[in-house]
Amino acid sequence: MTELVEIRWHGRGGQGSKTASLLLGKVASDLGLNVQAFPEYGPERMGAPVLAFNRISEDKLTLHCQIEEPDFIVVLDPTLLDTVDVTENLAPDGKVIVNTQDEPEKCRKELQLQPGQVYTVDANRISNEELGRVLPNTPMLGALIKVTGIIPMEVFLKNIEEEFSTKFSSRQEVVQGNMKAIKRAAQEVKGE
């Protein structure tokens, strides 16, 4: 990759959209890429719609503003589709990855996008099965890497495992649960 990639995360307070953007930033940074990861802070309430952002580039980043036209949008919560304009200012050929049980075609029609722009994965079910809790952020990272290819999957998996191992050093089951959730989401994410 050479060009700047800009990603916007939509979630609800407590779902880990900020953590997902930070994890992606740390991994991309470890690989020598220039990164930014930042949340939009509003009133901090569990369940309120929140945003987080990533910029990843081989060139030095000097932008210090919110992302105007994201290339990729990740939606961590399907209920946001009814309440927030999640596709606002999406780049013309941009892609949206949604955590939902729905098929991509149905979701794409709902979002009024072109075929090929929408990917879906049931990250709630995956995280529930692998982690015993609904924490869609890490599986959605797996889906994002698969769809965007911004980092080779093998490299991403190796580095994210190191991040988890540092973060959850005494809880190996959490590391493994997250790794399984990421791999499954990467396999199960579907486009049209």
Added chain:
Amino acid sequence: MKRVALTGNEAVSLAMKQINPDVVAAYPITPQTEIVQMFSQYVADGQVDTEFITVESEHSAMSASIGASASGARAMTATSANGLALMWEVMYIAASSRLPIIMPVVNRALSAPINIHCDHSDAMGARDSGWIQLFSENSQEAYDNVIQAIRIAESANVLLPVMVNLDGFIISHAVENIDVLDDEKVQDFIGSYTADYSLLDKDNPITFGPLALQDYYFEAKRQQVEAMKYAHKAIPEVAREYEKLTGRGYGYFTPYRMEDAEVVIIGLGSTMGTAQVAVDELRKEGNKVGLLKLRVFRPFPKEELARMLAGIPVVGVMDRADTFSGNGGPLFADLNTVLYGGEERPELYNFIYGLGGRDINVSNLMEIYRYLLNARDGQTLNRVNYFGVRE
């Protein structure tokens, strides 16, 4: 040197850890920053030798820093917004007592309405307190400025406190890559600190904070002006040494594509990074635009700015704070003063923007450049403009 991805808060607290100050005093007023919280973890983990004083207010945090510094300690604290406002009274005492205290400030709006997001009202409120004020575009600059601040503050004949500003949330809470020095390199650079005058030096007793009425107060204040002149000399000297160590150069300001520029924007902080992209875009269309990112706000580098801006037809001055004088923001006022009466004086226009954290992006900055380009071509433009506000 190694590259790591850190938030602005993490970068600054890491710099503090590597400085290993003798005393840090802090109080978590809302909105405080994670800087002192993270630093307290370093203290708890035994990674620094610092005496960490938890006080009952920001006023006391500055007071404790003053006491520590007067006793010959290297003292630091960190604050933000309302916390800085609460320190106001004692900040003057720190400066007049010539105490080289270092304080990172995460710039945020002052209430009301209640707001915790970025603007420069807090730092500008402390503008006349006698502190040296450095501004940072990003985490890297915040980290570098904190380390350089130690040397600037402790320079012979300077002995003034330094405030290192970084933009709230935009920088403080955003992760970016930064290059950090090894601990030993930082220690070698800052050196050990022995105060020329110390309250604890019982063989050479001195007085701090005496009464000086009509007889000597004025002289003390006059000496502060001289100290600022020495700071003006010390800042580039320290920067040159720092560049040898890191390869990263710092001046009073950073010019960007200023060669042949006919329209220039000048301002402080993170917005200047965004403006760099706007300049690139406009240059692609053949517009002669440039950018001046100001790092040193106090002491104000008046001669250097006057030289740099002379002959440029139009200059847009970005202020992320207002003075409510009805005549624009603090940077605008200073620049008008500096350029008044000068030859080849640019036309100055003020843009007050981003109060309370309102986002300013590349399109916004391109719009501002276009107003200024039109002004260059003879169109009327208000002297003072409020950009990006509903009115």
